[in-house]
Amino acid sequence: MLNKITAPLKIAVASGKGGTGKTSVAVNMAAAAATALSFLDCDAEAPNAHLFFQKSSGFQADNPDEFFDGVEEFYVTVPEFNEALCNGCGFCKTVCKFNAITMILNKPLFFSELCHSCDACLKVCSMGAIKAAKKMTGKIRRKKIGGNIALTDGILNVSEAKSPPLIKKIVKKDSGPSLTIIDAPPGTSCPLVAAVYSADYIILVTEPTPFGFSDLKLAVETARQLKVRFGVVINKYDGDFGEIKKYCETENIKIIGIIPFDIQMARVYSGGGIIVDEMPHTRELFLKILENAVSEAVK
């Protein structure tokens, strides 16, 4: 059914809690799909999907960038102040909603790490003392994996705090003509929203722990506010924690897959391997999750 997708269709994989298995589910669905797709690793603070594709393609190098076919630098706009032209009016400070500018002795003092590139200061300065400058905050890396998968990931520079502009650009530019799988960052704040807001469907991966369950509820709230349809995958399921199933039933949320707790899967994962390749009997399981998500998305 997957090769019948002819229009763009974005399936995002998210979780709330980190470590529930977003990347495992996303990578293994992609590997099981056997159809042309785009894979966007939007966990720009710590992208790791490429590690799994890297191992399966036998690549080894010290610089991970070498694995990719192309690396593009990513820039945001930040203001540059010319103190000689500044008359100290402080209007730039007043309009900055992010407190990135303060006035010290009638001169602006700017903190680029707080700047959200909104350009407000650039627009209000009547002295022409502020001009637009570019700041490189990360990289976008692309690689064709095998015949089918077009991998894109974003990687934020160390100490950079804001991943949403980078994530938005990847989702906008690199979503494919048919199926796109988005590996979203953890949490339920701006980076997550940037990765999933335009998705057709979100797979919320959870695990049967109180923490996994608690964050699932936050992720559900977020998806509902964004008005994106979603379903739940319970990973590492050992049958001991009944609350997630009960909750999904009460909230009328579809469970589109259950992945059993399996020490062998954990071994393959921690060795950087692709589970569906090294444990072929699991291929059907991951394919089914993707197919369920796609059929829910196009409903």
Added chain:
Amino acid sequence: MKIAVTSTGPSIDSPVDERFGRARYIIIYDTLSKTFETLDNETNLNMAQGAGIQTAGNMAEKKVELILTGRVGPKAAEALNKAGIKYVENASGTCRSAIEKQQTA
């Protein structure tokens, strides 16, 4: 000389607030007139980000020369340095006792 102390309350006898940017109040004591004024810092306290640098900006505007507080963050420290305002960390007790301690020191 104006000395500012971050304070948990509006009075000079309130305990010191250990936070600089997100201090609830700031007591500004004038060593010449021996009077103080209270600055309500609630706006900065509730800021999502950048509380320290904005509070530092206010201190520069008030022509404060010395700040007594618990700890100053790195960005606030940069702003205070630029403004030429000195600060002493690890202040404790009431604002009054912190000022007295500083003056005898």
